[in-house]
Amino acid sequence: MKTTLAALAVLMIAVSPLAAQTNSGPLSFADKQNTSEVLGSDFVGTPVNGKDGQTLGKITNLVFDQEGRIELAVIGVGGFLGLGEKEVAVPFDALKSGEVNNKQVFVLDATKEQLQAAPAYKTLSGEAFKQRMADWRAKAQQSWSDIKNRASKAYDETKQRVDQSTKPQQ
Secondary structure (H helix, E strand, O other): OHHHHHHHHHHHHHHHHHHHHHOOOOOOOOOOOOOOOOOHHHHOOOEEEEOOOOEEEEEEEEEEOOOOOEEEEEEEEOOEOOEOOEEEEEEHHHEEEEEEOOEEEEEEOOOHHHHHHOOOOOOOOHHHHHHHHHHHHHHHHHHHHHHHHHHHHHHHHHHHHHHHHHOOOO
């Protein structure tokens, strides 16, 4: 019994860094936006101008990478009153913040013609999203399985060491 308890204690110590990686702790809530934070809605609808001041379009969406950073800005270009508009995506860091008539704009080093000629940005269909989520779940399951296997191996190795150290010596 002592052997099992000792092995279990050592296992818990060995596995605790693994558990810390998968458990972020209790949920916390923010009660207000701080001065260093911006909202996604602060960007959507913001005009995008060329360096020459010509309006190229407006931000219609933002694309985030897996770390939560803004990767792309989707810009609606062309069309009239939203009809015939196409969306193109540019790296977010290609946009520079600016101001026109005391209003926030983004400035992009491109022409209206370049954006019109750019390929339309296509989002994933619902089926592709389901597949991506299934892939994510499979990776998460594999990761959890790997953690359980490492923990089991650490437990077995620790139990053997404890068993050997508690054996009466002859």
